[in-house]
Amino acid sequence: MQQQNALFLESKQGQFVVRKRPVPTPGTAELLVKVYATALNPVDWKIQQFGIFVDKYPAVLGSDIAGEVVEVGQGVTGFTKGQRVLSHGLLTENQASYQQYTLATSTFSAGIPLNLTYNQAATVPLGLDTAAVGLYSDTLGAGLTPPWMEGGQGKYPGKPILVYGGSSSVGCYAIQLARASGFSPIIAVASRIHEEYLISLGATHVIDRHGNSDELKKAITGTAAAPVEIAYDAISLPDTQQVSFDILAPNGTLVTTLQPVVNEGQANGRKVVATYGSPHHPANQILCKGLWSNLEDWLHRSIIKPGPFEVLPDGLLGIPEGLRRMKEGDAGGVKLVARPQQE
Ligand SMILES: NC(=O)c1ccc[n+]([C@@H]2O[C@H](COP(=O)([O-])OP(=O)(O)OC[C@H]3O[C@@H](n4cnc5c(N)ncnc54)[C@H](OP(=O)(O)O)[C@@H]3O)[C@@H](O)[C@H]2O)c1
Structure with a gap:
């Protein structure tokens, strides 16, 4: 052998x-x-x-x-x-x-x-699947319509989205998928040094992650104009989750990559979902099959970089x-x- x-x-x-x-x-x-x-x-x-x-x-x-x-x-x-x-x-x-x-x-x-x-x-693979499941899964994500499905591409114009930790691997793919889904503005929280790169991926605004919680919340809501219904926290430390949850609109969804520590009981119908990005998980197989069958084309056309x-x-x-x-x-x-x- x-x-x-x-x-x-x-x-x-x-x-x-x-x-x-x-x-x-x-x-x-x-x-x-x-x-x-x-x-x-x-x-x-x-x-x-x-x-x-x-x-x-x-x-x-x-x-x-x-x-x-x-x-x-x-x-x-x-x-x-x-x-x-x-x-x-x-x-x-x-x-x-x-x-x-x-x-x-x-x-x-x-x-x-x-x-x-x-x-x-x-x-x-792992970064993209985790971003995709977090945004598009009904059970392990925000339940949005994926851009590779009929009616999904560009479906959410005028809707703001927050990607906390935009420069992380998962965050970079969440930004690119948010762009394919038509979200606007796409607000990334990241170190200033990544601003140009994240804008090239589709972020419309980059907020410096080194501010205190109140400054970050003010900057996010000030940028969003409309209520933020979707927040993807790629970092998911206790303070990043709290900021992401606090700026969320009533009935909005916070997606976390680690176990949630914020309390959904803080009301207004806001929901917190911990995602799990493995395509092998039974709950993710159909969703990820759709993503993977489009991936070569998307990479070729630089929809995903x-x-x-x-x-x-x-x-x-x-x-x-x-x-x-x-x-x-x-x-x-x-x-x-x-x-x-x-x-
Ligand atoms: N649930 C799942 O299935 C799943 C899947 C994948 C990953 N994860 C978890 O998700 C997290 C991210 O994974 P990853 O691979 O994307 O990480 P990564 O690429 O290693 O992330 C590193 C980046 O995170 C940024 N960062 C660190 N602390 C931050 C903060 N407080 N605020 C904003 N940005 C911050 C840093 O950016 P700067 O350069 O701006 O400092 C750094 O460049 C990890 O905890 C990982 O274990 C979970």
């Missing part, structure tokens, strides 16, 4: 170690992908530090896959050997991305258009140091990307 290198988290809250494991065989509706690039996400250092989300150890982590199809499983249509693809992985030994070969679910995979590199493509990235040295071995930097907030506003084929 062909062997490959994989980065294992050896035990709950244990050490990361690179060692061999077999290259898996694709089952029905799966692709075997040679992973050329994978992006790091906060969930990976949180799993290592807090021992959450993963039950089975040793474990392979990593969700963002960009690589080449080397084998096509039964029942797969629309993908061929040799094709460049991106895919949203799953945190199981066969389907995670911190290894040289992984199994990608074809439904949550898309071709990489010629205008993008593997590194750029790897920055997309991948974010800035930094390539880490030393292949899989460089990932633990990258996760440490993310944890310390030292990733410099870029997505960290590892190259598993590099030894």
Whole structure:
């Protein structure tokens, strides 16, 4: 059986170690992908530090896959050997991305258009799915009509939206989806340094995140003109949730990426929904299938643009140091990307 290198988290809250494991065989509706690039996400250092989300150890982590199809499983249509693809992985030994070969679910995979590199493509899956589920899911989001569905594109003109943490990976995709949905104004809260970039993605206003809560609330409501019915808090710390909730219009929805800490009982029909961006979750599969079937075209037409990235040295071995930097907030506003084929 062909062997490959994989980065294992050896035990709950244990050490990361690179060692061999077999290259898996694709089952029905799966692709075997040679992973050329994978992006790091906060969930990976949180799993290592807090021992959450993963039950089975040793474990392979990593969700963002960009690589080449080397084998096509039964029942797969629309993908061929040799094709460049991106895919949203799953945190199981066969389907995670911190290894040289992984199994990608074809439904949550898309071709990489010629205008993008593997590194750029790897920055997309988890951030984009989390933004999309948060905005468009009826159960794990605000229940808006997705722009890839009939009547969804440009559906919300004149409606303001707040994206708190606009420069985060999830926030950047929330801004771009809000633009595709027609929201206006699109108000991002982020460090000033990102203003030009966020405006290029579709934000109409960028409010400096370093003000105090009262200043932030005043700036948001002053910019919005109309009541803010949708707030997407990509950061979801207690203070960012509170600001986002406080500026919300009656009957509005706050989407959080972490557990809600604000109290819905504060009334006026305002709702708080904690999102969960995995397309593999049963509640998200139909929604995300729609997104993924349009993704190659959207990336080609730059409706969705991948974010800035930094390539880490030393292949899989460089990932633990990258996760440490993310944890310390030292990733410099870029997505960290590892190259598993590099030894
Ligand atoms: N529920 C889910 O399914 C799900 C999925 C994905 C992510 N998440 C969670 O969502 C959060 C964001 O993930 P991510 O990958 O998008 O993060 P990320 O890209 O690593 O976010 C980093 C950026 O967040 C900004 N930021 C930090 N504190 C902020 C604050 N108080 N106000 C505004 N901006 C702030 C910083 O921007 P500046 O440069 O402006 O300082 C930094 O560049 C994480 O906690 C993650 O675990 C949850």
